[in-house]
Structure formats: structure tokens, C-alpha cells
Amino acid sequence: MGPKAKAKAVGKAATTVSGKASAVPKPPPKPSEPTVPAVPAIPGPSEAVTLTAKQAEALLASLCAEDLQILAETLDDEEQLAARQVLEYVCDKDVSWANAQRSLSTGNQLVNEILEMQAGEFITKQSLQRFEELGHPDVSTLWGKSRTAYILAIFVQACLRDARDRLGLTAAAPPPPPMADEPPAWPLVIGFKELPSRIAEAVRWSQTVLLVCNGHAKEADTFLTYSAYVQIDAKWVMGETMIRKTMGIEEMQESLRQRVVSALKSGLPLHIAMANTAVAFKDKFCGEQTFPHSVFNFSMFRGETGTEAGEYKKIIRDSDLEDWPGSFPGRMKEGFFVVVTTDFDLESAREFLPASLPYFDDMAILEVMCLPDNYGAWPAPFCSCERCPGDVPHCARFERWAKAANVDSVKQSGRYQELLEEAARGSPHLSPDKERQLQLDLDRTWPSLRMFSENSGGRQSLANLLKAWIIFDGNEAQEASACQEATTEVAGAVGSRRSSRRSEAVGYVQGMNFIVTALLWHCMAEEAVFWLFVATVHNYDLRSMFEAPDMHGLKVRSFTIAQLVHQEMPDLSAHLAEHMQNSLSLLFTEWLLTLFAGSMPLTPLAILWDHFFQEGPDIAARNSAAPWYAPGDCKDLIV
CATH class of the missing domain: 3.40.50 (Rossmann fold)
Structure with missing residues (x-):
């Protein structure tokens, strides 16, 4: 007899027995008391740091509407912050205390909304940044002070820890060692x-x-x-x-x-x-x-x-x-x-x-x-391939690039300071729209590096350099235009590695910010960085990549990369062609416009740039496969 038939038979038997016994009714069974789920033990602050998001969910589920309503009436800043963090967790744009009070008043509705977020699976890098801006409550202060606020705080922190692990972000710095009993004997x-x-x-x-x-x-x-x-x-x-x-x-x-x-x-x-x-x-x-x-x-x-x-x-x-x-x-x-x-x-x-x-x-x-002679040098690797000019110490790398780029051919004594002064006075080449775009890009340029974080000296140097370039290029274009009007016999080409000086200003193009930032990382002297950037644009044909409206140089190099990928990596080429259709060149645009500074770590980038400055602009296109390889000796990167 199958399971379903068996179930039906059992059902019939039960009905028959019930019918025979109907003359002598039995008192209804006493209803059993509802089972109250056990409230999980609440870990102390030292144990809470080991909780996973899933473990913390059980604590969150133990909160009732009355607990949340009591928290909604608090005047304590730390307790309020714990509730405001929850609003950020559920992606509410209004993280004010007034909105937190309204949400807490909904009781279990808020708890259910939190649980629907799947233990922080929706937390992104941008979310983590917003949490940092909002601030974190002190769980040690909340412990023993407000059970509800404490549970909310340790739940959010557990979700943030899991999210950092999932996103592959570095763990927070370990706490400083315990302080000595006495301060050092200064001086x-x-x-x-x-x-x-x-x-x-x-x-x-x-x-x-x-x-x-x-x-x-x-x-x-x-x-x-x-x-x-x-x-x-x-x-x-x-x-x-x-x-x-x-x-x-x-x-x-x-x-x-x-x-x-x-x-x-x-x-x-x-x-x-x-x-x-x-x-x-x-x-x-x-x-x-x-x-x-x-x-x-x-x-x-x-x-x-x-x-x-x-x-x-x-x-x-x-x-x-x-x-x-x-x-x-x-x-x-x-x-x-x-x-x-x-x-x-x-x-x-x-x-x-x-x-x-x-x-x-x-x-x-x-x-x-004991100040070092090469102060300011960050460690960078040496390249051991036969084509590199020997071991290049980090402090000497910038000088080699400047020499290879023939900086002396473009450098003008005192000119950089004049450009900064013109920027401070207000230049017709620096329109409000350009300044707004520039500021947006500054905020996106390696903000995780403290050297280029907001209000840092590196960020200010980057702004100075890009503004100086915009004015320099605009003035140069005006001078070229005046020359063309005065004579029609000006030759178009200056040299095989020197682009033509045209009357149209290139100005600022997205991608320049990453190139200048990488140069600053190697040398903190603004003027030296400025003239190397100018020499790079003029002498390595970057102008053809940046120049509107067609960006001819960018198109040529993108096509070259596509052909190389098709030749060297046919399977990858077929995959990209299938999924990106006619937009394959878009994949390479950022690489070329930033000379790979926007997509490669600074360490292998320095090796690639050794070859770029030594061998010319085509090396950038020929080595488009570099970002797909693990960093190592440059013979794995350079073709």
C-alpha cells in the first residue's frame, strides 16, 4: 500500500472510531501552553567581536516591540547612533534620529526589515564608507546600559566584519600595544x-x-x-x-x-x-x-x-x-x-x-x-629582464624617466609658478564647469591612499598640476593659432616622437589625473612632475589620444590591442566579442587614457613605465595583456 493510500486508510479508521465513541463525549484536552523560544545569552563586548552575522541574527530576533519603543525615547547619543546605524544598514537615506524614532516605533516591522537584508549581503564598499562617515557606537559603553542598543550595535558590527571579509578588504589595524606605566623621558x-x-x-x-x-x-x-x-x-x-x-x-x-x-x-x-x-x-x-x-x-x-x-x-x-x-x-x-x-x-x-x-x-x-638622502622614496621593485637598464632604485626612477622623455626640450624656467599664479587669479581657460569636473575627478583618484586623501598635500599638488596643465595647454594653443594666422608655411610635424603642435587645446581629459598621480607617487616636486607630464604628452604622442573630437590615437591603439588579444588569446577574444559585441574597445579605453595607472598597482606599473619611457608610446598598446597577468618579473609583462 502506497503512502497516500495508507494515509487515507488511517483517516477512515479514525473517523469510524470517532463515530462509535460519540455517545460518550470526552472532555477536550487541556490546551498546551505556547512554547517560548529561549532567549540567547548576550555575549560581552570582548566576545561580541567574534560573532558572525548569522549568529548575531538570533540576538536581533529576540528583540520585541516594547524594547524598540523604549529605545525610541532615549536621549543618549551612543544609543541613538546604534539605531541610526540600522537605518544605514537597511539602505535608508535618512539616517537622522527623528527618522530612527519613527522606524523604532514600528516594532517588529523594523526587525523583519533588518532580517530581510540577509546578514549584510547587500553591504558594498560604498556602504562601508557611509558607515565610517556616520560613526560607530562604543559597544563597551552600551554594554549594561541599553540591551536593545547593544544588540543592534553588535549585530551591525558583525555584518560589517563579514562584509569586509567578503569584499576582500584588509582587516582593521590591530589595537596599539598597552601603554607603559610612565611616559618616555622626553626629549x-x-x-x-x-x-x-x-x-x-x-x-x-x-x-x-x-x-x-x-x-x-x-x-x-x-x-x-x-x-x-x-x-x-x-x-x-x-x-x-x-x-x-x-x-x-x-x-x-x-x-x-x-x-x-x-x-x-x-x-x-x-x-x-x-x-x-x-x-x-x-x-x-x-x-x-x-x-x-x-x-x-x-x-x-x-x-x-x-x-x-x-x-x-x-x-x-x-x-x-x-x-x-x-x-x-x-x-x-x-x-x-x-x-x-x-x-x-x-x-x-x-x-x-x-x-x-x-x-x-x-x-x-x-x-x-639621520635623515636619509633619498627621503620620500617609496619601495618599488627592480626589473631583472635583459631589456631593462639594470636595477632602477625608486629614488632614481623618476630621473631616468625625465631624461628619456627629454624634459629639457619643453621645460621653461619659472613658468610653472606663473601658471599657479594665473590659476589663483582666475584664468579664462579654467571655466567653472572645468573646475567642477576636475574636483569630481580629484575625489575619485586613489582616495584610499593617505597621500592623496581629502585635504592631503598630495591631493592639493594634484589639483595644482592639473590646473597648471589646463592653462599651459590653452596658452600654447593660442600661441599656435596666432602663428598659423601669421604664416601658412608652418610645418605640421616636428619629429617622429614629437606630436604636432596644434591650435586646438586638449585641456583636461579624464585619465590625466591618474597619470599625474602616479608621477607624484615617484616624485613629490610639483614642478618636476609638471614638466615630465608636458614632455610625455608632447613627445610620446599622447595628444592624439586626448584630442577631440575623434581621439584618433586612442582608436588606433584600441584596435591594436584588440588584434593582439585575438592573436595571443583567441578564447578570451571570442568570449569578449560575444559578451561585449561592438564595445570591446571600451574595455581598453581606461588602460590607454591612464597609461595603465588607473588599472594596475603602482608596483608593476613602475616596471611598465620603465619600458614606456625608454622605448616609446607603442609599448603601451603592445603590453595591453599586462593587467591579466600576475605581477612578476617584467619579462612576463613586456612583449
Whole structure:
């Protein structure tokens, strides 16, 4: 007898028996009490960091409508932030506390909406960035304070951890080692490579750092600039108020206040560069409501935990709060501290700076020695193939490129500074539309590298270089047009590796930003980078790729790549042709317009560029397969 027939028979038998017993009714069975699911144990903060998103879901499901309603009435900032993070998690664009209160009032509807998000499977890199901007509640503070807020916080954090693993993002930096019982006995003599760790150590003791550079302040200042410090230049302060007299003392104090606030709201360190001066900040430029003495005493300026608010609150205006990032407008962002640099030696610093800088005796003094000759060099690989000109140290690589590109053929003494001044005054070649597009592209250019992050020195250098190029190219086009009008006998070609100077300006084209950024990564001198970029455009036929309307050079090189892929990788070529149809060339556009800087890591890119500058522009097209190979010796990349 099959299962279905058996089930029917059992059903009939039950009916018959029931019919016979109908004369003597039995009392209905006592209803069983509903089963209450066990509430999972809530892990403490130290155990919560090991939870997966799936494990945290069980805790989330234990919340009831009453729990959420109670949280909706809280006035605590940390508890509110936990609820606001949930709004970001469910992709709600309005993460205000008012909207969070409305969502919490829906009770189980909000919990169900959270559970539908499949344990963070929809979290993207952009989502992670928005979470960072919103901020993270302190789970240790929430533990034992609000069960509901604590569960929401550890659930979101578990989902974020899983998302980072899924997206292949690097894990967060390990926590710093425990602090020693006593601070170091400052002043300390340190090597240049110790700067980051020694500064961090002093900051952990809530100290303002004074770097005594023994004649090498320029190198230290450059290091801090490219580490995204917000700089106050003492020479500039003195020059604008006492020499050029373009600003009064009160105007300067307001300008200094704005720079400090910019660092506070961005979570960036503040760098006060004294150079070889003893500018009288203490007596002349400090003001209680603008640039207080406590700027030079980090502990007092920030305020210690558990005591009254730090003095930084005094300099914040209502207008500053309008675009303050994060959940708590007006609160100092993590990452702010103060470093002062001087070109003096220790003896001179002790002689001249106490009268100039408030709280000099309370600073953590680091005497910097042993600066390397090739400061600023990032490590890059050597190439061992027979076609490379031997091992190329990183610090010498840029010089080799400049020599190969014949920079002297385009370089004009003093011209770069003139271009920057023209950009500052306002140039007809820099229209508002161009500036807006340029700013958008600056924000997209390697923002994950601190050297080029927002408000960093690298970002500013990149902006300077691209603006200077736009003006330079526009002026050059005007001059060429005037020459063509004066004579019709001007030859079109200048040389096999030098493109024709045309009357149409190329201006800024997307892709240039990545090329200039890669050059800056190898050399921090703006003017040197500018002239190498100009030489590259002129002498390596990049103009034909950038020049509107047809971008003829780009089309030719894209066709060359397509033919090479078809010849060397027929299966891949067939796959791409099938799925991209007639848009195959679009795949190669970014590679060519950025000279691979937009698609290759900087390490193998440097090897490819060694060959590009040595052998000419066609090497870029011939090596279009490079991004599909794992980085290694350049014989795997160069054909």
C-alpha cells in the first residue's frame, strides 16, 4: 500500500472510531501552553567581536516591540547612533534620529526589515564608507546600559566584519600595544624612520609633539604634508601680517581658527611649521576664541575623558556645524592632534621658542637625526629582464624617466609658478564647469591612499598640476593659432616622437589625473612632475589620444590591442566579442587614457613605465595583456 493510500486508510479508521465513541463525549484536552523560544545569552563586548552575522541574527530576533519603543525615547547619543546605524544598514537615506524614532516605533516591522537584508549581503564598499562617515557606537559603553542598543550595535558590527571579509578588504589595524606605566623621558633622539611611531606614542600620552629637525625641517615638513596633516606655515603667518601686510592680526586669527576647525572636523592632525623662525604665536597671534594658547597643549585643548569639555569647543561656530561629518556635530574627530616642527637644533629651540610658543615646556620633544638622502622614496621593485637598464632604485626612477622623455626640450624656467599664479587669479581657460569636473575627478583618484586623501598635500599638488596643465595647454594653443594666422608655411610635424603642435587645446581629459598621480607617487616636486607630464604628452604622442573630437590615437591603439588579444588569446577574444559585441574597445579605453595607472598597482606599473619611457608610446598598446597577468618579473609583462 502506497503512502497516500495508507494515509487515507488511517483517516477512515479514525473517523469510524470517532463515530462509535460519540455517545460518550470526552472532555477536550487541556490546551498546551505556547512554547517560548529561549532567549540567547548576550555575549560581552570582548566576545561580541567574534560573532558572525548569522549568529548575531538570533540576538536581533529576540528583540520585541516594547524594547524598540523604549529605545525610541532615549536621549543618549551612543544609543541613538546604534539605531541610526540600522537605518544605514537597511539602505535608508535618512539616517537622522527623528527618522530612527519613527522606524523604532514600528516594532517588529523594523526587525523583519533588518532580517530581510540577509546578514549584510547587500553591504558594498560604498556602504562601508557611509558607515565610517556616520560613526560607530562604543559597544563597551552600551554594554549594561541599553540591551536593545547593544544588540543592534553588535549585530551591525558583525555584518560589517563579514562584509569586509567578503569584499576582500584588509582587516582593521590591530589595537596599539598597552601603554607603559610612565611616559618616555622626553626629549628623545630618534631616527627619521621612527617619526610615525614616536609621534603616535606621544599622542597617546596626550602630548603636543615638537620635532627639532637640526636643519632638516623641510624633509620633515614634506613627510607630514604627504601624510595628510593640515599645515599652518609660520613664515606665511609672519609674511601676510608683518611684511606684505595683506591681513590684520584679527583676520589672521580667524584664518588660523578655520584651519584648526578644518582639521578637527576631518580628523586630521595639525602641523605648525616654524621653519627657522620664532614667530610670536604666544603674544601676537593666539586668541581665546580663535586660536587659543591650548592649541599648543593637546591635553588641555582636547579635554580628558571624564572631565569638562576641551577648549576646542570655544572656537567652533554655528556655521561650522552645518557640514560637520559624522553623528555628533561639533565633536573632535578621532585622528586630530598637534605636531610642531622647527629647523633649529635643540639648544636654539630652547633659547628662542619658549617666548614664541605657549606651553613649550610641556611639549614632547623629539630630536630628529639621520635623515636619509633619498627621503620620500617609496619601495618599488627592480626589473631583472635583459631589456631593462639594470636595477632602477625608486629614488632614481623618476630621473631616468625625465631624461628619456627629454624634459629639457619643453621645460621653461619659472613658468610653472606663473601658471599657479594665473590659476589663483582666475584664468579664462579654467571655466567653472572645468573646475567642477576636475574636483569630481580629484575625489575619485586613489582616495584610499593617505597621500592623496581629502585635504592631503598630495591631493592639493594634484589639483595644482592639473590646473597648471589646463592653462599651459590653452596658452600654447593660442600661441599656435596666432602663428598659423601669421604664416601658412608652418610645418605640421616636428619629429617622429614629437606630436604636432596644434591650435586646438586638449585641456583636461579624464585619465590625466591618474597619470599625474602616479608621477607624484615617484616624485613629490610639483614642478618636476609638471614638466615630465608636458614632455610625455608632447613627445610620446599622447595628444592624439586626448584630442577631440575623434581621439584618433586612442582608436588606433584600441584596435591594436584588440588584434593582439585575438592573436595571443583567441578564447578570451571570442568570449569578449560575444559578451561585449561592438564595445570591446571600451574595455581598453581606461588602460590607454591612464597609461595603465588607473588599472594596475603602482608596483608593476613602475616596471611598465620603465619600458614606456625608454622605448616609446607603442609599448603601451603592445603590453595591453599586462593587467591579466600576475605581477612578476617584467619579462612576463613586456612583449
